[in-house]
Amino acid sequence: WMLLAIAVSIFVPKNSKLLWFLRAHFNRNKDSKTESGKYASYCANALEKCVVNGARSAKPSRMEVLSILLKNPHHHSLPHAVPVHMLNGTYHVVGFDGSTTISEFLQTLNLDIGCRGIELSGFTIFSDDPIEKNMDHCLSQKDKVCDVISRWETALREKGSGKFENKRVIRFTYKNRMFWRRSTPGETEKERLLFCYQISHQIVEGRFPLNKELAFELSALMAQIDIGDLTTDKGRCSSAGSNILSEALDKFYPVRYQESASQEEKDLLELSLAEKWRGLAGKSVTDCVRILLTCTRKWQFFGATLFEVQANSDSKEIWLAINEDGVSLLDHTTMQVSERYPYPSIVTFGGCQEDFMLVVTSPDRQSTDSITTQKLLFETTKPKILEITLLIADYMNMMGQLLPLTQKSTTASRVHSRSVSRSRLTASNLTVVNSAPNTPRLNPKDEKSSLVRSGSTSSSTDKRNQHKRQQLDSGVA
Numbered sequence: 001w002m003l004l005a006i007a008v009s010i011f012v013p014k015n016s017k018l019l020w021f022l023r024a025h026f027n028r029n030k031d032s033k034t035e036s037g038k039y040a041s042y043c044a045n046a047l048e049k050c051v052v053n054g055a056r057s058a059k060p061s062r063m064e065v066l067s068i069l070l071k072n073p074h075h076h077s078l079p080h081a082v083p084v085h086m087l088n089g090t091y092h093v094v095g096f097d098g099s100t101t102i103s104e105f106l107q108t109l110n111l112d113i114g115c116r117g118i119e120l121s122g123f124t125i126f127s128d129d130p131i132e133k134n135m136d137h138c139l140s141q142k143d144k145v146c147d148v149i150s151r152w153e154t155a156l157r158e159k160g161s162g163k164f165e166n167k168r169v170i171r172f173t174y175k176n177r178m179f180w181r182r183s184t185p186g187e188t189e190k191e192r193l194l195f196c197y198q199i200s201h202q203i204v205e206g207r208f209p210l211n212k213e214l215a216f217e218l219s220a221l222m223a224q225i226d227i228g229d230l231t232t233d234k235g236r237c238s239s240a241g242s243n244i245l246s247e248a249l250d251k252f253y254p255v256r257y258q259e260s261a262s263q264e265e266k267d268l269l270e271l272s273l274a275e276k277w278r279g280l281a282g283k284s285v286t287d288c289v290r291i292l293l294t295c296t297r298k299w300q301f302f303g304a305t306l307f308e309v310q311a312n313s314d315s316k317e318i319w320l321a322i323n324e325d326g327v328s329l330l331d332h333t334t335m336q337v338s339e340r341y342p343y344p345s346i347v348t349f350g351g352c353q354e355d356f357m358l359v360v361t362s363p364d365r366q367s368t369d370s371i372t373t374q375k376l377l378f379e380t381t382k383p384k385i386l387e388i389t390l391l392i393a394d395y396m397n398m399m400g401q402l403l404p405l406t407q408k409s410t411t412a413s414r415v416h417s418r419s420v421s422r423s424r425l426t427a428s429n430l431t432v433v434n435s436a437p438n439t440p441r442l443n444p445k446d447e448k449s450s451l452v453r454s455g456s457t458s459s460s461t462d463k464r465n466q467h468k469r470q471q472l473d474s475g476v477a
Helices: 002-007 016-029 035-053 062-070 102-113 145-159 181-186 189-204 212-226 239-252 263-278 285-296 382-398 409-415 427-431 444-474
Strands: 080-086 091-096 123-128 136-138 172-176 305-311 317-323 326-331 337-342 346-352 355-363 371-379
Touching (some): 002 035, 016 035, 062 080, 062 145, 091 102, 102 145, 136 382, 172 189, 189 285, 212 239, 212 263, 212 285, 239 263, 305 382, 346 382
Parallel strands (some): 080 172
Antiparallel strands (some): 080 091, 305 317, 326 337, 346 355, 355 371
16 A cells, blocks of 8 residues: 555556556545554545646655655545745745646745745745755745655765765755836735845845945844844843844945954944844834845836856846846946846857847937847856746746747757747746746647737638639629
């Protein structure tokens, strides 16, 4: 029965007779009073869900097998559970079974913590990388949770030459990936709080433009949100107060302002932070969140995802900012905009050999009637190239833009480009959107229907009308 409990969530019987036999076998043995009967009851439910959601793509994970072996899955509504970590240091445990998709897993989490769906809030689930540190991967909504865990464990085992690290487990993180200004009025308190922590992480990493004075103000707000009032017993004179100030400074103050600071200068920074922090005494978390978001949302790229890349044209480090308006290039130091490329001006994009490629159109400065095409190359890591490509594709899909045409096979083979095909937003994929979809590709049926919509219908109708007129003129009608 344990083997069946694992297998029914992995394989969908292709033979209808075998499917009927399994259903009959489980229904015959269902019994809430015996252990085997409880297994049969679980297997019956798991089989039906597997038929609906489809078969799995990866083998069972170690975590999944141990969960089935150590306890009867019938005793719990969902046999497996993992913690999902929030950016504010908390976590929430979410249950799932062998057929649960990331989309269903995310819906359960959103209901539990009081957040809107991904199509409104832009919050989704990321997993850590089993090999690279400080790297997260956005999970596809269509993937199954158990498949994600299995692939993660397989990669970790391959890294250790077949040995498995029992102390390491996959880490799921809940954070914002896409932001839309139109969805701001409906934000929940939980979303606003988590957004503050995400913006704070960007400030610490130097991905947000601000001077030292504003950095102290925002750091004090985050300290008030995270810790509360800085009372007199936590003052500078006590060792406990010194530790709290030092931790708050490291956690919320930009790293670039602390890198070359001496111990005396750090002490002055702690005093300045303490002064700002004490000025917020009595402020509630809600008030501090409102003040921080009101201040940071004045930046035009609030909510955008910034990637540190190197332009191949001049080998300068720049920021590649991606948001609902398009792709922008920012100066690495001042974070001022040097170029903007709205989504309608993007011809194609994706990986080109070892670089990220962006082909855009712009009006010719010499002639107002002509349009020039420009190919831009940016040097970055392969995981970042994939992340940039998927994020641009998702924004174009969600904004209802047409994805650019795929390059011809000859060109693609020459430059090894992972370009993106043309795709149009539909009502169905607006409500159930992939957070990390595969590169969209146009199905043959969609291509045919799009050609009909784009003008083939009118031409064929004109031919039929012309034929009817000829029939009427000849007296056949």
